[in-house]
Amino acid sequence: MELIKPGVNIDFIGRRKIGYIISIVLIAAAILTLIVNKGPNFGIDFAGGTIVQVRFDGAVELDAVRAGIAEAGLEGVSLQTFGAEDQNEFLIRTQAVLDTGDAFARDLTAELAAATGAEAEIRRVEMVGPQVGETLREGALFALFYALLFITIYISGRFEMKWMVSGITAGILIGGVVFLSRLQVSIPLLILAAILITLVLFWQLRLRFAMGASVALIHDVTITVGIFTMLGKEFSLPIIAALLTIIGYSLNDTIIVFDRIRENIRRYSTRLLEKNINNSINETLNRTVLTSSTTLLVLLALLFLGGDIIHDFALTLIIGVIIGTYSSIFVASPMLLLLQGTMPLEEEGEGLEDEPVESGTEAAAR
Amino acid sequence: MKWLSWRILLIIAVIIPAVVYVLPTFKPTMWPYNQINLGLDLQGGMHLSLDVQTEKAVESTMERTRSDLRGRLRAERIRSVEVSDDNTHELAFRLINPDDLTGFRNLVERNHSELRILSEDEQNGEIIVRLGLTDDTARDVQRQAVRQALETIRNRIDEFGVAEPDIRVEGDRRIQVQLPGVTDTDRAKELIGRTAMLEFKLVDDEHSLQRALDGNVPEGSEILYGSAEGEEGRQPFLVRERTILSGAYLDNARVQIDQQYNEPYVLIDFNREGARIFEQVTAENVRNRLAIVLDDRVYSAPVIQERIAGGTARITGNFSTQEARDLAIVLRAGALPAPVDIIEERTVGPSLGQDSIRQGLFSMLVGGILVLTFMVIYYRAAGMIANLALVLNILLIAAGLAAFQATLTLPGIAGIILTIGIAVDANVIIFERVREELRLGRKVASAIEAGFNRATLTIMDANVTTLIAAVVLFQFGTGPVRGFAVTLSLGVLASMFTALVVCRQVMETVYVSRRMKTISI
Numbered sequence: 001m002e003l004i005k006p007g008v009n010i011d012f013i014g015r016r017k018i019g020y021i022i023s024i025v026l027i028a029a030a031i032l033t034l035i036v037n038k039g040p041n042f043g044i045d046f047a048g049g050t051i052v053q054v055r056f057d058g059a060v061e062l063d064a065v066r067a068g069i070a071e072a073g074l075e076g077v078s079l080q081t082f083g084a085e086d087q088n089e090f091l092i093r094t095q096a097v098l099d100t101g102d103a104f105a106r107d108l109t110a111e112l113a114a115a116t117g118a119e120a121e122i123r124r125v126e127m128v129g130p131q132v133g134e135t136l137r138e139g140a141l142f143a144l145f146y147a148l149l150f151i152t153i154y155i156s157g158r159f160e161m162k163w164m165v166s167g168i169t170a171g172i173l174i175g176g177v178v179f180l181s182r183l184q185v186s187i188p189l190l191i192l193a194a195i196l197i198t199l200v201l202f203w204q205l206r207l208r209f210a211m212g213a214s215v216a217l218i219h220d221v222t223i224t225v226g227i228f229t230m231l232g233k234e235f236s237l238p239i240i241a242a243l244l245t246i247i248g249y250s251l252n253d254t255i256i257v258f259d260r261i262r263e264n265i266r267r268y269s270t271r272l273l274e275k276n277i278n279n280s281i282n283e284t285l286n287r288t289v290l291t292s293s294t295t296l297l298v299l300l301a302l303l304f305l306g307g308d309i310i311h312d313f314a315l316t317l318i319i320g321v322i323i324g325t326y327s328s329i330f331v332a333s334p335m336l337l338l339l340q341g342t343m344p345l346e347e348e349g350e351g352l353e354d355e356p357v358e359s360g361t362e363a364a365a366r
Numbered sequence: 367m368k369w370l371s372w373r374i375l376l377i378i379a380v381i382i383p384a385v386v387y388v389l390p391t392f393k394p395t396m397w398p399y400n401q402i403n404l405g406l407d408l409q410g411g412m413h414l415s416l417d418v419q420t421e422k423a424v425e426s427t428m429e430r431t432r433s434d435l436r437g438r439l440r441a442e443r444i445r446s447v448e449v450s451d452d453n454t455h456e457l458a459f460r461l462i463n464p465d466d467l468t469g470f471r472n473l474v475e476r477n478h479s480e481l482r483i484l485s486e487d488e489q490n491g492e493i494i495v496r497l498g499l500t501d502d503t504a505r506d507v508q509r510q511a512v513r514q515a516l517e518t519i520r521n522r523i524d525e526f527g528v529a530e531p532d533i534r535v536e537g538d539r540r541i542q543v544q545l546p547g548v549t550d551t552d553r554a555k556e557l558i559g560r561t562a563m564l565e566f567k568l569v570d571d572e573h574s575l576q577r578a579l580d581g582n583v584p585e586g587s588e589i590l591y592g593s594a595e596g597e598e599g600r601q602p603f604l605v606r607e608r609t610i611l612s613g614a615y616l617d618n619a620r621v622q623i624d625q626q627y628n629e630p631y632v633l634i635d636f637n638r639e640g641a642r643i644f645e646q647v648t649a650e651n652v653r654n655r656l657a658i659v660l661d662d663r664v665y666s667a668p669v670i671q672e673r674i675a676g677g678t679a680r681i682t683g684n685f686s687t688q689e690a691r692d693l694a695i696v697l698r699a700g701a702l703p704a705p706v707d708i709i710e711e712r713t714v715g716p717s718l719g720q721d722s723i724r725q726g727l728f729s730m731l732v733g734g735i736l737v738l739t740f741m742v743i744y745y746r747a748a749g750m751i752a753n754l755a756l757v758l759n760i761l762l763i764a765a766g767l768a769a770f771q772a773t774l775t776l777p778g779i780a781g782i783i784l785t786i787g788i789a790v791d792a793n794v795i796i797f798e799r800v801r802e803e804l805r806l807g808r809k810v811a812s813a814i815e816a817g818f819n820r821a822t823l824t825i826m827d828a829n830v831t832t833l834i835a836a837v838v839l840f841q842f843g844t845g846p847v848r849g850f851a852v853t854l855s856l857g858v859l860a861s862m863f864t865a866l867v868v869c870r871q872v873m874e875t876v877y878v879s880r881r882m883k884t885i886s887i
Contacts, residue, residue: 306780
C-alpha cells in the first residue's frame with residue numbers, strides 16, 4: 001500500500017511564499033496571544049500555589065463542597081470538576097501556598113465530609129512554594145535553551161563539518177549565559193538574546209543547515225506555546241518535557257529531509273539547488289507523512305484514554321508533531337535557499353564543488 | 367557469513383538478559399532480580415522539599431558564642447555592657463573603659479577564632495565594638511546544619527517505618543524526601559517537620575508574671591506559652607532564658623502508660639552527664655518549678671520536690687498513644703539543628719496511582735494495536751517484521767528500566783507510548799529506501815542491502831537529536847519528568863537496535879539467504 005505515489009512531485013519550493021505567509025501569521029498570532037495574555041499561563045509548578053484533588057463517594061453539590069472548603073479555612077480558592085461527570089471528583093486550586101502541614105488533610109476531609117454528607121478522599125496534593133516555582137521556571141528555560149543549542153551544534157557539525165566553529169560558538173554562548181545569570185540579569189531576556197545571537201552567528205558563518213534547523217525549532221516551539229496559551233491551558237513541568245520532545249521530534253523530521261538534500265546535492269551537483277531541495281522533500285514525503293501518522297495515532301490514544309493528568313501533555317505533543325512536520329517541509333528546507341540567495345552565483349558554484357571533499361571526510365568517519 | 371553470525375550473537379546477548387531482567391516484574395518469585403520501580407505518581411506516596419532555615423542555626427551559634435564571650439569578659443575583668451539590637455547576626459559590646467580595647471581584641475583573637483571584629487566606634491569616651499561570625503564559620507554552621515538535619519530526618523523516617531524512603535540534600539539548603547506508599551501524610555509531615563527542640567528551664571517565680579505580660583519582661587527571663595489550648599487560650603509562663611538541660615543529653619525516650627490516669631506519657635532517660643546535671647539542678651532548686659519546654663511550648667512545669675537522681679524525667683501533656691509514640695521517635699532521633707519549612711509537597715493517593723497505571727497501560731495497548739495494524743496493512747510481510755521489532759522494543763525498554771533501576775512514572779509511560787509511534791520511524795525509513803531501490807530495478811537482496819546501508823546513517827542522525835533532548839530533560843527534570851526522559855532515551859536506543867540489527871537480521875535470513883525473488887513490502 002502507498003499513501004503517496006512514488007514519483008510524486010509537488011512544487012513545495014515554488015510555493016514556499018505561501019508557507020512563509022502561514023508561518024508568519026501563526027508566529028504573529030502566537031506572539032500576540034502571549035502579549036495579550038501577559039505571558040504564558042503558568043501552572044503551580046512555575047507560579048507557586050496549591051492543588052488538591054478530592055473525590056467523593058457519592059454525588060455532591062458544588063456549593064456544599066465550597067462550604068466545606070471555607071469551613072476548613074481555605075480562602076481564595078477556585079473549585080472545578082475534574083475528570084468524568086460521574087466521578088464526583090474536584091480540583092481545589094489556589095495561587096496561595098497553603099500550609100499543608102499540621103493535620104491539613106485530616107481537617108479538610110473531615111470538613112468536606114461534614115458539609116457534603118459524602119466521604120471525601122484526597123487523591124492528590126501539590127503544593128509548590130514560590131522559591132521552588134522560580135527555580136523550576138529558570139530550570140525549564142535553561143533546558144529549552146540548552147536543548148536548542150546542543151542540537152544545532154550537532155547539526156552544524158554533522159552537516160557542515162564545522163564542529164570546531166559551532167563548538168566554540170556554543171562554548172562562548174553557554175559561558176556568557178551562565179556568567180550573566182549570576183549577575184541577576186532577567187533570565188527570559190537573557191535567553192532570548194542568546195538565541196538571537198545564535199541565529200545571527202549562524203547567518204554570518206553561513207551555517208545554512210544549522211540555521212534552517214534552528215529557525216524551524218524556534219518556529220515550532222513559539223507556535224506550540226502560542227496555541228497552547230490560546231486554548232487557555234497551563235504550563236507545568238510535563239508540558240516543558242513535551243516541548244523538549246517536540247524539539248527532538250521536529251528535528252528528526254528536518255534531518256531526514258536534510259540528509260536527502262545533502263545526498264542529492266552531491267549526486268546531482270549541476271542541478272539547481274531549488275530542484276534538489278524540492279526533489280528531496282518529495283522523495284521523503286512518504287516517510288514524513290507515515291511517521292507523523294503513526295506518532296499521531298498513539299498520541300490520540302494517549303489523549304483520549306490516558307486520563308486527565310496526562311491529557312494536556314498529549315495535547316501539546318499533538319500540536320507540536322503537526323507543526324513540526326509542517327515546518328520541516330515549509331520552513332527548514334526553504335531556509336537553506338534563503339541563505340544561499342545571499343551569496344553571489346559564482347560563490348555558490350564553488351560551494352558545490354566543495355561537496356566531494358565533504359563526503360570524503362564523511363566516508364572516512366563512517 | 368562471519369558478519370552475519372556476529373550479529374546473531376549480539377541479538378542473543380541482548381535479548382536473553384532482557385528477558386531475565388523483565389520476568390521478575392511479572393512474577394516476583396521467579397528469581398531475586400529487581401522489579402521495575404514505580405514512581406510516586408504511580409504507586410502513591412509523598413514527595414517533600416524542605417527548606418532548612420540555616421540562618422536560624424547561625425543565630426543559635428551566635429547565641430552560644432555570646433554567652434561564652436560574656437563569661438570570658440567577666441573573668442578577664444573587662445567591664446562592658448552588651449548593646450542589644452534586633453540584628454541577630456551581630457554582637458555589640460560597649461566597653462566602659464577604652465583602655466580595655468586591646469585586651470578585648472586579644473581575648474577575641476585567643477578564644478574566639480569564629481568571630482571577627484566588624485567595627486570599633488568611639489562614642490562619648492566609650493567604645494562600641496561590633497562582632498560577627500566569620501564567613502567561613504557561618505558557612506560551616508549552615509552546611510553542618512543541613513547535614514545534621516538530613517541525618518535526623520533519616521533517623522526519624524527509619525523509625526516511622528517506610529519502605530525504601532529516599533532522602534537527599536538538594537542544592538545548598540534543601541532536603542528532598544520521598545516516601546513511597548505513605549498514606550497518613552499528616553503524621554509523616556509532623557514527624558519530619560517538627561524541630562523537636564527539648565529544653566528544661568527554671569520557672570521565674572521571683573518576678574511577677576502579670577507585669578511581664580504587660581511588657582516588663584525582666585532581664586534573663588522570657589514568656590513562653592503552654593502546649594494545651596484552654597478556653598482562655600494558652601497558659602503563659604515566665605521562665606528563665608537559660609537552658610539547663612536539652613535534648614542533646616538524652617539517651618532514650620519511650621512511651622509509658624500512667625497507671626493512675628491510664629494516660630500515655632513519654633519517659634526520657636538522660637545520659638550520664640545529663641543525669642549528673644539534672645541531679646545537681648534539682649538539688650539546688652528544690653521547691654522551684656522546672657518547665658519542660660518542647661519547641662518553645664511548655665508541656666508541664668512541675669514543682670521540684672526533692673533532688674532527683676537516676677536521670678529520668680517524664681513528659682506529660684494529654685497525648686494520644688500515637689502522639690506519645692511519635693514524640694518518643696522524634697526525641698530519640700534528636701532535634702533538628704534548625705527549623706525546616708515545607709516548600710514543596712506532592713502527594714498522590716494510592717487509588718489515583720492505580721487509575722493512572724490502568725489508563726496508561728490501556729492507552730499503550732490501544733496505541734500499540736493501532737500502529738501494529740497500520741504497519742501490517744501498509745508493508746504486509748515486512749510490516750510483520752517491523753512489528754516484531756516493535757514488540758521487542760517494548761521488552762527492551764522494560765528490561766532497561768529494571769536493569770538500571772530507573773523509575774517508571776506516568777510521563778514515563780507516555781514516553782513509551784510515544785516511542786511506539788517513533789520506533790516505527792526507523793523501519794519506515796528503511797522500508798521506503800528498500801522500495802526505492804526496488805523501483806530502480808535492483809534485485810531483492812541488493813535492494814535490502816542498499817536500503818539498510820543508506821538508511822543507517824540517516825537513522826543515527828535523526829535519533830541523536832531526540833537523545834540530546836532527552837538527556838537535557840533528564841538533567842533538568844525532577845521526578846515524573848525524569849521518568850519520561852529515561853523511557854524516551856531507552857526507547858530511542860532500543861528502536862535503533864531493533865531496526866538496524868534485529869530487522870536486518872530477520873530480513874536477510876528470510877529474503878537474502880534464501881535467495882527470494884520477490885519481497886512483500
